[in-house]
Amino acid sequence: MAREIRYGMVGGHNKAFIGDVHRKALQFDPRSALVAGCFSTRETLNQETGKTYDLDPDRVYPDYKTMAKAEAAREDGIDFVVIVTPNITHYEIAKCFLEAGINVFCEKPLCFTVAQAEELEAIVKSTGLLFGVGYSYTGYTMSKVMKEMIAEGKIGKVIAVNAEYVQGWLLDILDPDSKNDMSLAVWRTDPVISGITNCVGDLGTHIENYVSYLTGLKIHRLLATRDKYNQPLELNANIIVEYDNGAHGAYWCSQIAEGHCNGFVVRVYGDKGALEWMQEDPEVVRYTPKGEAMRLIHRGTPAIHEKAGAFARIPSGHPEGLFVAFANIHREFLNAVDAKKHGKDYSCFDFPTISDGVMGVKFIHAVVDSADGGNQWVTIK
Ligand SMILES: NC(=O)c1ccc[n+]([C@@H]2O[C@H](COP(=O)([O-])OP(=O)(O)OC[C@H]3O[C@@H](n4cnc5c(N)ncnc54)[C@H](O)[C@@H]3O)[C@@H](O)[C@H]2O)c1
Known part of the structure; x- marks a missing residue:
């Protein structure tokens, strides 16, 4: 099956914690491919991580704003971004990608203030963009x-x-x-x-x-x-x-x-x-x-x-674990991205949404x- 859903990541360099879990979970699904990233504000770590995943060097970006702008302008730009940075950055990065017209999957907690959360929710509602939140369990x-x-x-x-x-x-x-x-x-x-x-x-x-x-x-x-x-x-x-x-x-x-x-x-x-x-x-x-x-x-x-x-994913008695829990959340999110891409109803899938993030x-x-x-x-x- 072609990996026809393209995603990017902000945060999650090689030595970070949860970005790697998201990448591995997304690999459970043959539909998605990591094609772009800004994995760290430290350039060496950023480049190293891009190389690990064999990314086109032009798509390993020095900062998330450049990434959002460049990916939105590409015909083969990312379908969604996964935000796996520390809490303080979630609001500004999520807002930047939403404003570039890109679906977002963001780690929890969504952001710092209720006003920020409601602002993100309002953008999601007015644009129809997808927004998943990392309530993995x-x-x-x-x-x-x-x-x-x-x-x-x-x-x-x-x-x-x-x-x-x-x-x-x-x-x-x-x-x-x-x-x-x-x-x-x-x-x-x-x-x-x-x-x-x-x-x-x-x-x-x-x-x-x-x-x-x-x-x-x-x-x-x-x-x-x-x-x-x-x-x-x-x-x-x-x-x-x-x-x-x-x-x-x-x-x-x-x-x-x-x-x-x-x-x-x-x-x-x-x-x-x-x-x-x-x-x-x-x-x-x-x-x-x-x-x-x-x-x-x-x-x-x-x-x-x-x-x-x-x-x-596997028969009883073979323990699955956290990677599969994340993979299940992402499978539903990918279903929604896929449905939206093909002009189908994308409201029926089972993943934590922006409203969960606001709550x-x-x-x-x-x-x-x-x-x-x-x-x-x-x-x-
Ligand atoms: N859902 C879960 O079960 C779960 C588990 C762990 C962490 N989290 C959440 O995930 C987020 C990240 O946690 P972590 O433990 O992976 O942190 P971490 O410190 O291991 O990784 C943070 C990553 O963000 C990068 N980064 C920071 N600022 C950046 C910026 N402006 N641009 C690009 N990259 C930037 C760092 O270089 C690093 O790669 C947190 O919000 C945390 O609450 C969720």
Whole structure:
């Protein structure tokens, strides 16, 4: 199959984290090809990365503005750009590509302020351009399975949620003698680059988006605490949320929870049963119908419905993992790009959109307003 969907990337040089995950995930789909990039503001790293992917040197750009302008002017220009830079740059880079008429897939959190987020959303709505956001965990097959089970009423009405996204890798920040490599932390803990939060934007927004994706519930108001331990931004936060159906949820996100690597766990309780999923054991959903024993539902088995099951890439018992979760998000995004290119309906595909990005920014601001304003309830409008 010809690689007829062309994409570019801003950020994601060879040694960066998530850009490489996006590239590998996009390689799962034979339709797309990386043809352009501005992978770093450091020219050597930028050029090296272009060479790694055998790009035409003319399409390895010194800055994203030059890239947007040049790609928009080419007949064979990129169909979309993937933005995998630190948070501070998302708004300006996304806006630049949208204004050049290019579809965007941007990492989360979408941007710094609600006004910026709503401005991007307004551009997307007025232009009809596509905008995906990197809420990757909704891409796991078992996330789709749980969403279907909840929609089918398997656990009844959702009456409570408990979710945590906890890591321990930043505990070393509190230890002045630590010799561990903290290079990934450098911008995350800096308010100038990360924004008004650290772990709430990095981890908490995943919980917010994931629960909303699974249940369809929207947070009406929330009450939060955040712990900075004398650092500029929080490394730990507890958030009580109230959904639009009146139910409550408790979210915990942390980077100082020693013993946890990437412990994203979501538990949804209904009046007819409960569901639990763990990102570090992502092939399995724990399902407990009311009054019955807990059962394990495995990806790839007949217990899985056809629609959600179609996201699985290999038979049961062969672990898929994060690359496939990203690949599933990108497959849906590519479906939309492809449909749009060929003048077909592109509104029906299953990937996180600009509206999810806007909600993430509202969530971050509500958490900060609540935590820093004396732990008051804050309504999200
Ligand atoms: N969805 C997820 O699960 C997930 C996971 C990790 C990170 N992220 C998000 O992805 C983004 C990047 O995180 P990361 O961990 O990969 O960071 P990183 O520091 O590893 O990489 C950032 C990259 O951006 C480049 N860069 C910075 N400014 C640039 C500019 N103006 N022009 C071009 N390149 C520029 C850097 O050179 C580097 O290549 C963040 O917003 C983060 O929140 C999402």
